Amino acid sequence: MSDVDQICVIGSGTMGAQIGLVSALAGYRTHLIDLSQEQLDAAREMLTKRTNRDVEKGRRTQSEVDEAWSRLSFTADRDAALSEADFVIEAAVEDLGIKRELFADLDRLTPEHAILATNSSNIVSSRIADATSRPEKVCNMHFFNPALVMKCVEVVPHEATSKVTVDAAVTVAEAMGKSVVRLNREIPGFVANRLLNALRREALDLYDAGIASFEDIDTAAKTALGHPMGPFEIMDLVGIDVVHLIRLAEYEQTGAPEALPHPLIRELYEAGRFGRKSGRGWYDYGDEGAGVSPGAASSKG
Ligand SMILES: NC(=O)c1ccc[n+]([C@@H]2O[C@H](COP(=O)([O-])OP(=O)(O)OC[C@H]3O[C@@H](n4cnc5c(N)ncnc54)[C@H](O)[C@@H]3O)[C@@H](O)[C@H]2O)c1
Structure with a gap:
């Protein structure tokens, strides 16, 4: 698998929405998939605000943003989108049972050549890969929050992940402008x-x-x-x-x-x-939950 054209991102929450835009900005035709239209609408609104601000501040050009938007679709019709996917990045809720079910569906619904990556922070891909018939095409691809800003992506193979899969994940991450940290084998928490x-x-x-x-x-x-x-x-x-x-x-x-x-x-x-x-953790943030006021919570625990 060398040529990736279409990327599907599963889950349009905190991580998935931004990964979707990163993917579209990198030139990939991208489908952002979620369970409900409301969640997709919220992701669209958040990303619109974000790109408007980026253009206003001169961080991106209007044409760069317009082109990315033209490549990005928001859909709850996952079966149609997945039938054309070359590469899937799963960023759904952090729940092993849900992810295993999802990967079995991805295996059934995507073309045979498609690579299936999970953005999970805690679930190593060996715990998911055997829910598919293509464990060699499954790996972790771990973005950091906020994915539009943070440069690092960890690419983590499990024991049966093929080198071709790792190379494809690295190529995609680099095309997205990310710095890749390649792990030789999986370990909880990654690097x-x-x-x-x-x-x-x-x-x-x-x-x-x-x-x-x-x-x-x-x-x-x-x-x-x-x-x-x-x-x-x-x-x-x-x-x-x-x-x-x-x-x-x-x-x-x-x-x-x-x-x-x-x-x-x-x-x-x-x-x-x-x-x-x-509003309070180690520090006290007052009513607005913003701004550090050191010393306000200086007793232990
Ligand atoms: N939040 C972070 O800082 C962070 C950082 C790196 C990695 N991650 C990982 O990214 C993944 C997503 O985390 P998040 O913080 O974006 O979660 P989130 O709760 O903000 O978003 C998850 C989204 O997935 C959707 N979803 C759930 N089940 C689905 C399904 N079956 N099909 C399609 N969509 C589905 C939900 O509707 C929701 O919109 C997790 O695996 C997490 O470990 C999170």
Whole structure:
């Protein structure tokens, strides 16, 4: 499989909508597929605002955007769209049962040559590939949020993924202007999130042991290591509930006790302090859920 012309993106939520536009901007005819027209309309509205702003700010030209829109369709008629797909990027809800069902459908509905990639952050593709009759054409292709902005895409084969599939996924990601991180074999969390988790774990342990305040640990990450945000700020941005869920998902896959959520994360989660989205996590964001006010939540947990 060398020539990819049509890409189908399954799921038009946070990730899928932006991946769809990235794909159309790269020149691929792209179908963005979701279960309901309402979800597709919301994705269209969000992307319209986004592209209008990009043109206003001079980040993209009007003709570049118009051409991308002409290549992008929003459809709930997935069977028709999938019948012409060369490459599928699945960005539906993070649920193993749903993904396995979806991949069995993709296997049935797409041409034989089509490659089936999942954008899952936590579910390695070996857990999905055997729901299809073409495991060698299944891999993880992991974008980062927001997909229109973040450059990294991790391409992760499972044991039976063919080299042709990996090469095709790398080619597509590079055509989308992404920097590819190729993993030689799958591991839960892949590379980037494992690095982030290692930093996060150490930051939580330092704070838990009373070595420094979480604000100062964030300051060290930013001003000594040059990170754009500190680990506690990132947890608040991602959502403490999401951080909690990701840890549980990794524990479910690995059974490793160290994968379980840190006790301090569990405390925040149980207190409903989910970060920016709830107005308070590590930091206090007031009513608007925006703007950091350091010190407002300086007691542990
Ligand atoms: N949110 C992130 O920061 C992030 C980052 C990288 C990867 N991911 C991965 O991307 C995937 C999607 O995450 P998200 O945050 O965009 O989720 P989301 O909940 O925002 O969107 C999921 C979309 O999939 C749709 N959907 C569900 N079942 C479907 C089906 N059977 N057919 C078609 N559409 C279906 C839903 O209607 C929804 O619009 C997950 O696997 C997640 O692990 C998420």
